[in-house]
Amino acid sequence: GQATHIENYGTVVCCGGGVGVAPLLPIIKAMKQAGNRVITVLAARTKDLIILEKQCAEYSDEVIIMTDDGSYGNKGLVTEGVENVILREKVNLVVTIGPAIMMKFVALTTKKHEIPTMCSLNTIMVDGTGMCGACRVSIDGKTRFVCIDGPEFDAHKVDFDEMLMRLRTYN
Ligand code: FES
Numbered sequence: 037g038q039a040t041h042i043e044n045y046g047t048v049v050c051c052g053g054g055v056g057v058a059p060l061l062p063i064i065k066a067m068k069q070a071g072n073r074v075i076t077v078l079a080a081r082t083k084d085l086i087i088l089e090k091q092c093a094e095y096s097d098e099v100i101i102m103t104d105d106g107s108y109g110n111k112g113l114v115t116e117g118v119e120n121v122i123l124r125e126k127v128n129l130v131v132t133i134g135p136a137i138m139m140k141f142v143a144l145t146t147k148k149h150e151i152p153t154m155c156s157l158n159t160i161m162v163d164g165t166g167m168c169g170a171c172r173v174s175i176d177g178k179t180r181f182v183c184i185d186g187p188e189f190d191a192h193k194v195d196f197d198e199m200l201m202r203l204r205t206y207n
Contacts, residue, residue, distance in 0.1 A: 037187050041154075044071040046128035050096070051077040051118050051142055053134025057088050059156060060133045067131075068095040075100065075121055079114035079134070083107040114138055115145045122149050129154065132191060136203060140196035147192050155191035157182045159199060160206070173199050 040063055048067045052060040057078055068074045076096040080086045081104045093099045101109025102117040121127060130153040132142040139155045146153040159171040164183045171182035174195040
């Protein structure tokens with residue numbers, strides 16, 4: 037795959053859901069070290085499923101917690117947390133990693149505000165070398181392989197509905 041593109045964008049909102057927070061952490065750290073103002077939004081169904089909060093806080097200017105049931109932080113969806121920041125201040129880039137359905141709605145939210153958004157996709161992978169096609173996604177109508185072309189793509193160009201359908205292939 038391709039390495040994450042890191043630069044000083046200005047203000048970056050890093051938004052992670054579930055175990056997506058784990059791959060998000062090194063991005064938060066690198067974005068901070070590149071001089072960005074980093075606002076991290078962590079989301080989960082409930083308090084016990086919020087992970088790596090302390091580690092994220094170390095490299096974030098602010099951490100906002102969203103839980104579906106309100107057991108920790110603010111009650112609400114990740115998209116509300118992200119949108120509140122967008123309405124409050126200028127955001128130059130959003131990075132999102134989490135379940136496909138979450139990234140889909142984060143992308144829809146940021147598209148409305150025309151904020152560049154990068155997502156990291158978690159498709160099914162088999163060989164990881166670009167040969168099996170298991171990780172195939174459509175980006176702006178073109179076929180791409182997450183294992184070699186990704187995992188990060190412009191979230192506004194990802195066909196999330198197709199990806200969600202393909203994630204259920206083996207059900
Ligand atoms: S995992 Fe096989 S092509 Fe990407």
